[in-house]
Amino acid sequence: MNESTQQIFDKDARDYLPVFNRYKIVVDHGEGVYTYDNEGNRYIDFLAGIAVNVLGHNYRPLVTAIAEQAAKVIHISNLYYTKPQADAASKLVKLSGLGRAFFCNSGAEANEGAIKIARKFAHNIDKDKSQIITAWNSFHGRTLATLTATGQPHYQHGYEPLPGGFDYVHYNDIDELEKTMSDKTCAVMLETIQGEGGVYPPKGDYLKQVRELCNKYNALLILDEIQAGIGRSGKFFAYDKYNIKPDIVTLAKGLAGGVPIGAFITTEEVAAAFKPGDHGTTFGGNPLACAAANVVLDTVPDEKFLNNVIEVGKYFKETLYNLKSKYPELIVDVRGEGLILGAELSDQNKLTGVEIVNECMKRGAIINCTVGKVLRFIPPLIITKDHVDEVISILDAVMNTSK
Ligand SMILES: *Cc1c(COP(=O)(O)O)cnc(C)c1O
Numbered sequence: 110m111n112e113s114t115q116q117i118f119d120k121d122a123r124d125y126l127p128v129f130n131r132y133k134i135v136v137d138h139g140e141g142v143y144t145y146d147n148e149g150n151r152y153i154d155f156l157a158g159i160a161v162n163v164l165g166h167n168y169r170p171l172v173t174a175i176a177e178q179a180a181k182v183i184h185i186s187n188l189y190y191t192k193p194q195a196d197a198a199s200k201l202v203k204l205s206g207l208g209r210a211f212f213c214n215s216g217a218e219a220n221e222g223a224i225k226i227a228r229k230f231a232h233n234i235d236k237d238k239s240q241i242i243t244a245w246n247s248f249h250g251r252t253l254a255t256l257t258a259t260g261q262p263h264y265q266h267g268y269e270p271l272p273g274g275f276d277y278v279h280y281n282d283i284d285e286l287e288k289t290m291s292d293k294t295c296a297v298m299l300e301t302i303q304g305e306g307g308v309y310p311p312k313g314d315y316l317k318q319v320r321e322l323c324n325k326y327n328a329l330l331i332l333d334e335i336q337a338g339i340g341r342s343g344k345f346f347a348y349d350k351y352n353i354k355p356d357i358v359t360l361a362k363g364l365a366g367g368v369p370i371g372a373f374i375t376t377e378e379v380a381a382a383f384k385p386g387d388h389g390t391t392f393g394g395n396p397l398a399c400a401a402a403n404v405v406l407d408t409v410p411d412e413k414f415l416n417n418v419i420e421v422g423k424y425f426k427e428t429l430y431n432l433k434s435k436y437p438e439l440i441v442d443v444r445g446e447g448l449i450l451g452a453e454l455s456d457q458n459k460l461t462g463v464e465i466v467n468e469c470m471k472r473g474a475i476i477n478c479t480v481g482k483v484l485r486f487i488p489p490l491i492i493t494k495d496h497v498d499e500v501i502s503i504l505d506a507v508m509n510t511s512k
Contacts, residue, residue, distance in 0.1 A: 114147060132470060139166025142489055142496050144475060154475045155488040155500050160304070160336045160449070163363035163409060165489040171366045171404045178400035186391060193399035200406040201374050204345050205358060208377035212370060212394025216335035216361035217250025219371035222388060223298070223357045224254050226375060227329045230382035231295035234327070240294045244280035248305035249298065249333055258298055261306070280309060283318045294328040296357075301347035304336035307483040308444050308451025316351045329356040329379065335371070336449065339363035340409040340490050343419040343447035350446065363409075363490075365401035370394070409490065418490050422447040425486065425497045432501065436508050448492070452484040460511040468507040474500050 117135050137147040142165050144154040157163070164171055178193065185191060198210040213219055224241060231238040243249065245260040256264050257271040265271060274295075278285045280303060290297070297319060303309040323330040332355035337347040339360060344350050346358060356379055361371035371393070392398075408414060426443060429452050433440040442453040454462050462478030469476050477485045484504075488496070 117147075132467075134470075141165045141167070142492055150473070152470065152473050152475045153496060153499050153503075155486050155492075155496075156475050156477045157487060157489045158367060159477075160341065160362045160487040162367050163339055163341070163405060163490045164366045165491045168366065168404075168491075170408070171401060174400045174404045175368065175397065178397050181396070183397045184392065184395045187389070187394065191396040191399070193396045193403055194394045197394070197399040197402045197406060200403070201360075201372060204406070204410055205374045206354060207358065207374045209380040210372055210374045211388070212372050212399065213390050214369050214392050214398075215250070215371045216333075216359070217252045217255045217371075218390070218393070219335065219359040219361050219373045220249045220255045220258065220298070220331075220333060221252050223331045223333075223359050223373045223375075224258065224296070225388060226373070226379060226383055227296040227298075227331060227357065229387065230329065230379050233382060235292070238293050238295050239274045240276060240291070241274055242276050242278055242286065242289055242294060242297045244299055244303070245277050246280060246303060246306035246309070247298075247300055247333075248303075249300075280306075281312045281315050283315060283322075286319060287322055290322055290326045290328065292326055294326050296329040296331050297323055298331040298333065300333045300335075300337060301351070302337040302342060302446060302449055304449060304485070304487070305479055307453070307480045308449060308485055310444060310446050311351060314351075316348070316353050320353045320355075323356075331355060331357045331359070333359050335359055335361040336487070337446075339405065340415055340418055341447055341449045341487065343415055343422060345410045345415065347446070364405060365398050366405050368398045368401040370398040370402055414490070417493075418447045421492055421494055421497060422450070424494050426450055428497055428501045432505060432508070435505070436512070439508055439511060445486075448486070448488055448490055450486040451479075452486075454482045454484065456482070458511060460507070465504075465507055465511070468510070469500075469503050472503045472506060474503040476500065476504070 114135050134146040138145050144152045201210040243258045243260050247260045249255040249258040254272050257275050260277045278289050332348050334347055342350055357375040359373045364370050429443045433443055440452050441455045444451045462482050466478045479485045
């Protein structure tokens with residue numbers, strides 16, 4: 110370990126508020142699918158900044174667009190029009206088939222805005238129409254409203270009193286949802302594919318039935334595609350895989366390839382619930398972030414680009430199934446769509462999920478483990494089958510020591 114690495118660890122230990130368990134590397138730079146630490150070690154990166162770096166690192170058109178925009182104007186506030194923002198909004202409206210887009214800076218803020226506009230819209234119908242139903246095991250963010258929406262109590266403990274009006278149902282259980290809904294339901298909010306909770310796609314025509322129940326009770330369907338959207342499922346919007354349309358969809362993570370941004374997109378009808386002054390943001394959708402988003406929005410929806418996600422994703426899933434056949438006592442399930450994949454580990458493993466992640470890292474691969482037992486793969490969307498083979502061979506070597 111060189112001097113500066115230890116100095117950085119020491120500074121962080123002294124001065125950074127420690128809410129993260131960090132891996133002991135200092136990242137220096139990235140190139141494509143690879144991340145390099147400051148000691149020159151290379152890692153194949155199948156976490157991609159938590160589903161953010163959809164175009165990989167140092168993607169030239171993205172770097173150029175950011176540099177050119179920075180030289181023109183980085184920020185000007187939302188009191189003025191900018192072309193990058195107008196362009197990005199138009200692209201999202203066209204891709205989504207919805208009516209209007211709003212930009213913010215993160216996923217939590219996108220969901221916060223979605224919850225706010227849903228409440229405003231429903232209050233105009235009936236001021237008691239305020240119930241928001243979300244799923245156990247979901248993840249929607251860390252603000253007070255979004256961590257309340259997040260159906261994982263451990264994220265909520267200690268922050269009470271939480272905002273009211275939230276109820277929870279089991280994802281993929283349509284009967285439970287029906288029993289929970291009424292005319293007082295303002296919105297049902299779900300991840301199109303649950304990510305952080307362990308990679309759970311919707312089963313059968315669950316989402317279609319959710320859509321029908323929302324229609325029946327005049328409730329809005331909010332789909333959180335912060336992780337599963339932006340092409341990761343093989344469609345630009347994951348809901349297009351399931352042939353439904355939400356009333357509101359939220360995006361963030363990959364939307365600007367790594368520059369902080371969030372967005373919610375909704376119908377004209379719902380959008381009309383917000384009047385000037387009802388919502389706002391200083392940074393949201395500034396020209397720098399939108400210039401970056403425009404590169405993503407010009408690249409990812411392309412049929413050839415998405416076909417790569419589908420093809421490599423299918424290959425990746427098959428190789429995970431092969432790994433499961435080879436280590437049936439270690440891997441109990443393989444799930445996911447496109448390039449959001451999970452391999453669930455058995456409870457009896459000699460190595461825990463976290464230990465497997467650490468062992469992979471020692472061998473030069475960055476992967477992730479969520480909820481303590483699901484290896485989660487959310488790589489850049491530009492990976493090839495060779496990259497998959499590289500990660501799988503490392504995983505194979507690690508699992509071999511764990512038998
Ligand atoms: C990451 C994530 C969020 C929160 O996004 P932040 O940018 O961290 O606020 C919300 N919903 C889902 C599905 C996510 O994966």
